[in-house]
Amino acid sequence: MSDFDLYRRLLREARQFWPNIAGIFVLGLAATPIALLTPLPLKIAVDSVIGSKPAPRLLAWAGDRTSLLVAVIGLALLVALLDQVQKLSSLMLGTYTGEKLQLRFRARLFRHGQRLSLGYHDAAGTADSVYRIQYDAPSIQWISVYGITPFLTAGLTLVGMIVITASIDVELAFVALAVVPILFALTLFSRRTLRRGWKETKKLESTALSVVQEVLTVLRVVKAFSQEEREHERFLAASGAGMRARIRLIAIEGAYTLAVGMTTAAGTAAVLFIGVRHVQSGQLTLGSLLLILGYLAQLYVPLQTVSSSINTLQSSLASAERAFWLLDHDADVQERPNARPLRRAAGAIVFEDVWFAYDGEAVLRGVSLGVRPGTSVGISGTTGAGKTTLVSLLTRFYDPTRGAIFLDGVDLRDYRLADLRNQYAIVLQEPVLFSTTIRENIAYGRPDANDDAIVAAARAAGAHEFVSALPDDYETVVGERGMRLSGGERQRISLARAFLKDAPVLILDEPTSSVDASTEAAIVQAMQRLMAGRTTFLIAHRLSTLEHCDVRLEVDDGTVRELAAAVA
Numbered sequence: 001m002s003d004f005d006l007y008r009r010l011l012r013e014a015r016q017f018w019p020n021i022a023g024i025f026v027l028g029l030a031a032t033p034i035a036l037l038t039p040l041p042l043k044i045a046v047d048s049v050i051g052s053k054p055a056p057r058l059l060a061w062a063g064d065r066t067s068l069l070v071a072v073i074g075l076a077l078l079v080a081l082l083d084q085v086q087k088l089s090s091l092m093l094g095t096y097t098g099e100k101l102q103l104r105f106r107a108r109l110f111r112h113g114q115r116l117s118l119g120y121h122d123a124a125g126t127a128d129s130v131y132r133i134q135y136d137a138p139s140i141q142w143i144s145v146y147g148i149t150p151f152l153t154a155g156l157t158l159v160g161m162i163v164i165t166a167s168i169d170v171e172l173a174f175v176a177l178a179v180v181p182i183l184f185a186l187t188l189f190s191r192r193t194l195r196r197g198w199k200e201t202k203k204l205e206s207t208a209l210s211v212v213q214e215v216l217t218v219l220r221v222v223k224a225f226s227q228e229e230r231e232h233e234r235f236l237a238a239s240g241a242g243m244r245a246r247i248r249l250i251a252i253e254g255a256y257t258l259a260v261g262m263t264t265a266a267g268t269a270a271v272l273f274i275g276v277r278h279v280q281s282g283q284l285t286l287g288s289l290l291l292i293l294g295y296l297a298q299l300y301v302p303l304q305t306v307s308s309s310i311n312t313l314q315s316s317l318a319s320a321e322r323a324f325w326l327l328d329h330d331a332d333v334q335e336r337p338n339a340r341p342l343r344r345a346a347g348a349i350v351f352e353d354v355w356f357a358y359d360g361e362a363v364l365r366g367v368s369l370g371v372r373p374g375t376s377v378g379i380s381g382t383t384g385a386g387k388t389t390l391v392s393l394l395t396r397f398y399d400p401t402r403g404a405i406f407l408d409g410v411d412l413r414d415y416r417l418a419d420l421r422n423q424y425a426i427v428l429q430e431p432v433l434f435s436t437t438i439r440e441n442i443a444y445g446r447p448d449a450n451d452d453a454i455v456a457a458a459r460a461a462g463a464h465e466f467v468s469a470l471p472d473d474y475e476t477v478v479g480e481r482g483m484r485l486s487g488g489e490r491q492r493i494s495l496a497r498a499f500l501k502d503a504p505v506l507i508l509d510e511p512t513s514s515v516d517a518s519t520e521a522a523i524v525q526a527m528q529r530l531m532a533g534r535t536t537f538l539i540a541h542r543l544s545t546l547e548h549c550d551v552r553l554e555v556d557d558g559t560v561r562e563l564a565a566a567v568a
Contacts, residue, residue: 006320007143013105014144020097022143026498027090032160034083039294041076045069047287065112069129082231098141109326117332118397119358127210132326136202140317141562144559146289147313166298168288169278172271176296183260190256190456191314198318203240211235275363327391333396335417341418348372349394354403356389363389365558367403371551373504378546380563383432387539390555391507395424407505425498427527429510431490433482439474440466441482441493445501453500461496462526463489488523495526512545520545 014021048162055062060069088250112130121129166173215222215231222231275292279400284292308386354367363386369378381387385397392398393405396412405412412420425445435440442457444448449457454474466489472478482490491511498506508527512520528548531538540546552563 002305003317004332006324009324010140010143010320011290013108014101014139016104016142016373017097017101020093020100021144024090024094024097026171027086027093030158031083031090032085032156034086034407035077035166036160038083039291042294043287043291044075045072046290047285051285051287053285053287065399075360078111081375094145098145102138102143103140106133106139107321109133109137109323112327114330116329118392119332121328123209127213128206129207131202131206132215132322136319136323139316140322142312142316143320147316149379165292166355166505168292169275169284170273172292175270175274176267178270179263182263185455186256186263188260190252191303193252194314197245197252198315199321201242201245201249202318202322204238204245208235208238208242211238215492226543231566268296282426316540333399333417336413339416340410342407342415342423345423345504347371347423349505350406350407350409350536352406354393354400356393356398356404357401362401363558364393364400365500367560368552369560369562372534373535374533375551376531376538376549379537379539379554379555380541380543380546380552386558387555390560391509391537391539394505394507395421395426403439423503424505424507425501425503425530426507427491427509428512431482431487431494433478433490433493435478435480435482436477437472437477438470438493440494441478442474442500444497445503449500454496457496457500458493460499460526460529461492462493462522463492466492491523492526495523495530499530504534506531506534508536508538508540510539512540512542 008166013214043058046058048055048059049065049072055068059068059071059184062071064425110133111135116129162173162177165176211231215235272293275284275289279286279289348369351367351369354364355362356364367390379387379390389398393400394412399413407415407420407423434444439451439454440447442454446453451474455464458467458474475536476484477492478484479492482493485493495511508531508557511527512523524545527538536549538546546552554563555558
């Protein structure tokens with residue numbers, strides 16, 4: 001993606017805040033006349049207070065040199081006050097606009113990341129998306145507020161300084177400008193090198209973050225196998241690569257900054273040499289030379305600002321490119337235009353010659369079956385045979401590679417995605433709880449549910465008794481992934497969530513595989529109550545768990561066969 005494309009897309013993202021950015025630009029423009037006024041009191045003091053040159057008409061009212069000196073000091077203080085007010089106003093407006101821009105862009109990335117298919121996250125890894133959302137998103141703030149606007153105002157300041165310097169001494173103006181082509185060439189060279197370097201560095205940092213996330217997520221396994229040192233070394237290796245890449249970039253930036261500093265220093269030395277000669281020949285007054293040197297310092301400030309910001313700019317552009325890459329990645333599962341709404345399904349499901357493949361390898365082959373509303377379907381099979389994939393196609397976590405699945409006679413792909421997924425309640429093998437209260441976890445599928453409905457769902461799932469015994473009962477915070485509760489307690493909270501949602505189709509993916517026999521019996525009783533009147537797909541390794549199902553299916557190497565009489 002070219003710089004122009006990046007700037008265009010960033011400005012389009014920021015269009016809601018264009019008035020704010022215009023205000024920042026206007027405040028930035030105010031810096032130009034203030035910068036032009038800054039060395040003026042010194043010139044007047046040297047030429048008219050110390051020297052004998054007449055005071056400017058603006059200060060002609062000062063009758064003697066003492067009054068003129070006081071006026072000059074007052075003028076210097078006024079210019080300093082204006083300078084500070086301009087900087088404070090720019091800071092406040094820039095901070096407000098930048099933070100709002102960053103929040104909005106980060107939220108957009110997060111929303112899009114949630115909508116991407118599971119296949120994308122399986123391939124790219126969640127840490128990569130986390131890095132792009134958390135660390136690449138702020139690029140819009142730096143470029144829109146602290147990048148483009150200062151560059152434009154610096155350019156205008158540069159033009160103003162050149163015009164005024166040329167009006168005083170054309171030769172000195174040309175000498176001062178001689179460094180510009182050199183600085184431009186240095187910037188062009190470093191830009192390409194730094195952009196490539198920053199893209200690689202951010203990729204390495206994302207890899208290091210994935211190590212941290214992976215290890216802390218499965219810390220119990222790491223501790224159980226005493227692999228802390230091994231994971232520490234793996235983290236050091238990933239982080240060390242990122243560190244070395246950053247050091248290389250800092251070295252390049254340092255060399256570039258040194259070259260810029262020496263170039264501007266050479267320009268200043270040349271102006272000083274020629275300027276002193278002009279003063280000695282009477283071509284220029286000492287005050288005018290000091291004014292030019294003051295302007296020269298101001299002239300080189302915007303050039304040095306642009307030059308010194310090149311590293312941060314290239315880092316931000318690399319981040320913006322990564323963030324837009326995430327936004328440009330379309331979900332594998334798309335909602336069709338004019339998709340059909342769905343309030344509540346009856347629950348009739350048909351698989352018609354369904355095939356599905358991961359990365360070209362077939363996982364399901366020619367699956368065809370029909371299920372009437374309210375039927376319970378038990379699914380068994382070896383690990384990796386395709387059981388979970390079969391039910392994941394029902395919820396459109398993935399779409400079939402070939403064939404179609406119908407709900408109440410309509411292809412799943414013709415329904416609105418949110419409406420379709422509202423027809424399912426899901427209980428997984430590893431219960432998923434959020435680090436909030438039990439009440440909020442049960443009500444996750446129905447946030448507007450009242451207390452009576454939440455308690456009724458907990459009773460139906462066999463969870464009310466142990467929840468009531470907790471110090472804060474339903475207000476108990478379960479901790480990250482619910483780890484303050486036992487496995488059986490977490491699973492009953494998941495069942496309560498499914499009861500409360502009251503969806504017409506139920507998916508139970510090995511819900512008793514990780515609990516003991518007594519807990520399993522209680523969960524099975526709760527599941528049977530939950531399954532009543534609903535179309536249910538129950539995956540289990542233990543065949544005893546499936547004995548109450550109306551239909552039994554076995555998945556074997558991607559094919560499905562019935563172990564009981566067909567229902568449809």
